[in-house]
Amino acid sequence: MTTEAHAADRRRPPLIAVITLLTAVLTVFLIAFAWPSARSEPRNVPLAVSGPAPAVAQIQAGLEQAMPGGFEITAVPDRQAAVQRIEDRDAYGAIVLDAAQPEVLTASAGGPAIAQVLTQLSTRMSAENSGNPAKVTDIVPLPKDDPRGAGLAAGALPLVLGGIIAAAALTQLVRSGAQRMIGAITFAVTGGLALAAVLQYWLGSFEGSYLGNAGVIAMSIAAISLTLLGLEWLLGTAGLAFGGAVMMLLGNPLSGMTSAPEMLPSGWGTLGQLLPPGAAGTALRSVSFFDGAGAARPLVVLACWLLAGVALCGLGALRSRGRAVPARHEASAVAA
Incomplete structure (x- = not known):
């Protein structure tokens, strides 16, 4: 037991390496969330x-x-x-x-x-x-119950977390890949209905069609969760971690939901609109306050992410099937 304990201790990284890694992660989080706000100003x-x-x-x-x-x-x-x-x-x-x-x-x-x-x-x-x-x-004011738009701005993080948490939970709790996809889509629908109800009927942050607002939120959650499920299916835990980091560290701060894409540093606002959180924020403003005007492009972006997620899951299924066939042949040979 003593020898095994010493071997396990040798495999652990030194304390200074752990502290350096944690410091780097903390710094990255600070830059990701503070830099866009600190450099916020009108641009074109x-x-x-x-x-x-x-x-x-x-x-x-x-x-x-x-x-x-x-x-x-x-x-x-x-x-x-x-x-x-x-x-x-x-x-x-x-x-x-x-x-x-x-x-x-x-x-x-x-x-x-x-x-x-x-x-x-x-x-x-x-x-x-x-x-x-x-x-x-x-000309187009915010609702009287939320004159500063705080509800919509605060809703950016739950949209991202909803997709990440759904993908992480489904990969751990559900074995079948097909059931994971069904679970992600079902959760996106129920989550969209719940978040839209809270933001529109309780906080008064939304106007317009409740189902339209819920549909945009559901598309965003489904786009994120299916993409992460597909990455995990193909690359394992590393794929899930990478996809979650992109959505959290890029998608959320660059969504423009707290200000506007044109207020972010040059180029980064455009990138944010190509990710699900940014596209969802723009589409929500359009559907809720502008009768759908300007919603076409962000909805296309969300649809593309949805299709990409389904495609990644399909590739993951093919890879799993390819691995299962040689395993079955090997088991048959051993039995024979």
């Missing part, structure tokens, strides 16, 4: 501007000087056109250069952080034109 935010051409050019130059690269300006003929672009999710807000009273249009439901930036912009416009203060109008 779509903004509509209505007014005379010289005034539009002046506003564009002023915005570029104040926030270089912060806004992507599109000139529109009138206020109605600006409102339409906001409702279609082609712009986060608009500036209407009316001679009587300038107006800044926001859509806090599309991104509270950007709406706050535009509100601050209206304050600056009012200071520059003290005799003609700018008016602020929220």
Whole structure:
């Protein structure tokens, strides 16, 4: 027993290696979650501007000087056109250069952080034109029960954890691969219905169709859990750990649900929208507050992840079958 204990002790890594690894993991978690927020600022935010051409050019130059690269300006003929672009999710807000009273249009439901930036912009416009203060109008406001959008922002983590926990539990508790897939899909449906009910009917964070909101959440959970199940089927525990780390350390911080994809560091916001949490967040905003406008692309992304998860599970099943056939032949030979 003493010899075995000494051998086990020799196989254990030294204490300094364990501490170094834990420190590295902690640092990675801090960077993943704090860096996007610390570097959050407008980057090519779509903004509509209505007014005379010289005034539009002046506003564009002023915005570029104040926030270089912060806004992507599109000139529109009138206020109605600006409102339409906001409702279609082609712009986060608009500036209407009316001679009587300038107006800044926001859509806090599309991104509270950007709406706050535009509100601050209206304050600056009012200071520059003290005799003609700018008016602020929220075209698509957040619900009265959740005026800061805290419920939707906090919902990003449960979406990711739901998929990861489902995959981890099913791989440990269910032996059949087919039953794991059925379990993941069933859990995604029940989880989507439950989370949507809490966010919409209890916290008041959602509006629009309850089934539509639940469907988006279910697609997100299913996309994550099926992908992780497929990776585990193919690569074992390492595949499950790798997939979970990608969803947690990249998908969640880069989802843009706490601000907007255009507020994240350049390139990272785009990457976040190609992962299930980011696509789910954008689709939820579109379905809940904008009657589905702008939901097509994120729903396609979620559908692609769903298909990828099913494909990975299929490859895992083929690999398992390929391993089972030689094992059966070997057992038959030994019996003979």
